[in-house]
Amino acid sequence: MQDRVLKVLEFTKVREQLLAHATSTLGQGKIKQLIPSTDFEEVVRLQAETDESATVLRIKGNVPLSGIYDIRAHIKRSVIGGVLSPHELVQVASTIHASRKMKRFIEEIAEERTEIPILMEQVERIIPLTNLEQTIKMAIDESGEVLDSASQLLRTLRQQLRSNEAKVREKLESMIRSSNAQKMLSDAIVTIRNDRFVIPVKQEYRSHYGGIIHDQSASGQTLFIEPQVIVQLNNQLQDIRVKEQVEIERILTELSSNTAEHEAELQIIVEILTNLDFIFAKARYGRQIKASMPLMNNDGRIALYKARHPLIPSDEVVANDIMLGKDYTTIVITGPNTGGKTVTLKTLGLCSLMAQAGLQVPAYDGSELAVFNSIYADIGDEQSIEQSLSTFSSHMVNIVDILENVGFNSLVLFDELGAGTDPQEGAALAISILDEVHKRGARVIATTHYPELKAYGYNREGVLNASVEFDVESLSPTYKLLLGVPGRSNAFEISKRLGLSERVIQSARSHVSEDTNQIDKMIASLEDSKRQAEVEQQEARDYLRQAEKLHQEMQKQMQEFYENKDSMLEKAAEKAEKIIDEAKSEAESVIRDLRKMRIEKHADIKEHELIDAKRRLEAATPEITKSAKQISKKSKKPTLMSGDEIKVLTFDQKGTLLERVSDSEWQVQIGIMKMKVKEKDMEYIGAPKQVETRPMAIVKGRDNDVKLELDLRGERYEAALSRVEKYIDDALLSNYPRVSIIHGKGTGALRQGVQEYLRNHRSVKKIRFGEAGEGGSGVTIVEFK
Template structure:
């Protein structure tokens, strides 16, 4: 990729934003050296890496990437026998610890059966150096101080140091507490000069203490003296300190040698941690711009769904659908300046560079990007004062360079092609340049304000016109890209809105040829038709989504109903059977007691009478089959046809046949629900009666599709009540037993008004707040009578 193109498309600003999301200097280096790849396999791999990292962030929220340092220079010095400082060794230990944590983190996620093959591959490359980490931690603390536990020798030396220091301090403290000290000392303190303990003595009393003068105050009135009495003790202290330093150096050299012995493992850890940090940097940036993973192809196809320029704030940018490389390979965007044509060019170019760098693109899911061998861009005024080139000449220099290198694997972006010279010649040059690039097989997007290029898209196969919508009412562009509709001049309409007299405008119109007027009128009609088609398409999609949701909801509810019905029937049968069984047991008990009574009291009760009584009790018990009723799948030969009334045996419901969808399946209408049913599960009831049809008004009935939910959030109070009134009527006509009204929590005013209206409605049986899974107090569930 040319550096000039990356600069013109502002890829460097994207990398600057990426730097806000790195966790270590290793990731920072990866970002600074980021260049879009031209290898299809490499781009696919990089996109998969970013997608895996995005998946982890979505599930876990964060990744343990703290404590990572770039220790490559430390490793090199240790390999050649250099001694690392305590701070450098601490960084090595910290990096080893970070590698262990990220490896364990990835292994734990993999055990949860989350598919992350790339991260698992990285984790497998990390070699655990727990022994080296522990050796460094035992010798050096987090602040870079060598610990007493680093060696027995060091522990002994430091014990001696503390003992000697204690004796020196005791000696000096006895001096500064003496009766003469207040007179002879500037201050009763013990301090250190040149690593030796001293006391501040007034100039005139220096001979009293003897010893060595190490320093004096700025005024010269105070001397910092090491009294003769502690010179020997200080000498001993200094000797022990030298031994301590030598022991520390020995420990550091030993640890540095161990680092050098693990050169390969440590360099692998650094490389892997850098790659992982870079993966999650890209994923965090993708979340920041609300990006998505594009499908990657090497066939020159671009399909961006609601694409945004990543450097424009989300709340300000206008998303656009951009398609290139399928039915057409060239888009010519015409129309006035300041309409957003250049932003469209940069959006496509920058998204291409981002995709080929492994970054997610600021567009919705389902977007598709191609891997191009080269991206060329001639955008903006690149006038060169040093070369004494005009705007036109500057553009021509770029275009000549593009034509020398462009091929079928290129994406070419021309901004204001042919501008800066005579309009007629400029338009001719623009057409010729587009023809040349088109013949090379490149994918091209060009912007121009020349009206001659409006016909270009109609006269050549594989080329399509486009424009950026302009709102004449507000005198401002909407930045909405209209593919298939060329741009039109709005000069007359704008002038009229700004107050130019109608007479002047009409005179101007007379100077424009009839053909031009017809073309402008045609373009205006095309714009309106496209807007209308877009509105209708969106409405149709919304209706389709609502219908699909309604169908799924109803199908789920009817299945739940029949399951619950069967369950209740089974429970009732089982309960009845238990009651009868208890009655029979009680009757047996009564008979046993009667027999006992007859035997004991010689009552006149005949045996056959007892048997008859028992038989009558048994016959009185209902014969209940507690096994689940299975549908009779064997049906007699039926001759079914559309319109027949049938019984769906599996659901025990009546319905009507709509059409036969296969050799053994019918589509059946059961109420407002349509479903496919096997023919053997159908029982013929009767044929449809042929009646004379009469014209009649269309009314809403049980086949009228109404959503099971009404969302009022964001509505004004009066508008919301009007919508509730209409919705309740529609739901009643559709035959719904229950619906939900979503009013949100907010201040409670809308909720109170809606519930007050529903309580007073004649067809409402009862209302209640939604359960936890239904939306809680933000939803009112309405049940009808």
């Protein structure tokens, strides 16, 4: 990409904004070198890594990238034998620590089943240099001071140093507390000059203390003297300090040598942390401008939905849809000055550059952009005073360069094509230039004032007219792009709104050709139709959203209904079971009484006693009352078959039976919805035409009922197979064409054993796993011959 294009389309400003989102000079350095790529595979990878980092930010909110330093110079100096300073070694340890934190952070997110393969590939290359980090931290604190714990000798020397300093201070403090000190000293303090302890003595008493003069005040009235009595003690302190410095130098040399030994690992750490800082800076910037990842293609297709210019404040920018490269490859935009034509060009150009640089673009999800080999832009007044070029000449120099290099996989943006010269000649040149670029297969957007170009889109295949909307009422542009509608002059309307006489306006209209008037009327009609279509489209979207909402609410209510219905049935069954248990208990009591009477009275039981016992037995039998309507329906209800038309009583809707789910429930198609419905909630309407019906097998008797499914979950292997064998025999006796065996998923041992038995059974025609609505691989469906 040309540097001039990056500047004209303001990619350099985006890069400057991106800098603020990097956390280290390493990331900032990479951002400063950022340019769009022209390699399709690389752009796809760059977009994928930005999307992964955006996902991490969405999940975690932030990333632990603090404490990163550019230690490349430190590493290089340690390798050639240089001794690193304490601050440089602290930066090395801090960078190692940051790499360990980042590696652990990314791995923890990946363990949470978040797909971030590119970030994982980055951190997998990091080798945690924990030993080197701990060695440096044990020797040097965060402020760059070498610690006593760095070596045993250093600890001993510093203890001696503190002990001797205490002796010197004690000796000097006794001197300044003496009776003569107030008269001879300028101030009763102990201070340091040239790393030696001294006291401030007045000029006239210099000989009283003897010793060495190290400094004097600005006025010369005070001398900073090291008294003779502490010279030897100060000498001893100085000797210990020299030994301390020698030991510190040895420690730093050893740490620098350890750093040099890990040069390769440290270089990899710096490289990866640079990449990660850069990647997450892109994601943070995308979050700031509310951007999304565009779909990239290599076919020149552009589809930006509600695209915004990222450098215009969000409360001022107008979002536009921009489509190019599918049904048409050239767009000619006409409209008034300051109407937003140039912003539209820059929005498309800048979004393309951002996408090819791996940045997300300020547009809705699902937007699509192409990877171009080159992007050209002739935008703005680039008049050069030094070269004595006019505006027209300056534009023409750029256009000549574009025509020399443009190809099929190019995006070309022309602003005010042909402007700056005679209108007739300028329009002719503009048409010729557009024809040439369009013929080469490039994607082109051009803006112009020339009315001759309004008809350009109608005379060329693959060319579309467009305009920017202007509100005549407010005398201001709306900055809204209207694809398929050419721009028109608003001079008469604006003049009228500003108070120009109607007579003058009518006179002006008479000087305009009839063709021009017809074109303006046609454009006005197109604009009205466009606005009306957009309003109707929005209304249709609103209706669709309302319908979807109602559909969801209806499904939710149906689900709640069936859940409550099942719960009520369960409660009723429990209550019935309780009544039956009570009846059984009462019956047993009656039988016990009869036996007791027979024994006690030697079978001599009176008739009234038998009648009373019979009455108690009859009273113990629970009564289940049914409405006449239910009895009538049950008696008249025919055998149901797949395809029968029925009425679902709960919703008062007609439906079609699809298949039996259980012995009391069917799957029913009602309109576009499928649902499970109990048989008692149906009313039979009629059978489908030319459908052969056959009676359903019914096994009577409570003790002989055979269900259409066998639940083996929780059973042991041998007991489960025994149950399967008996169940298959019962199902065959009941003439069932198909049954279900629920074995669950688990380890798969029970499922394998059940299916092995069924495959070898002579009466089994076919077995298969259940579908999504039947239980999936946790259920085996068995069909009999």
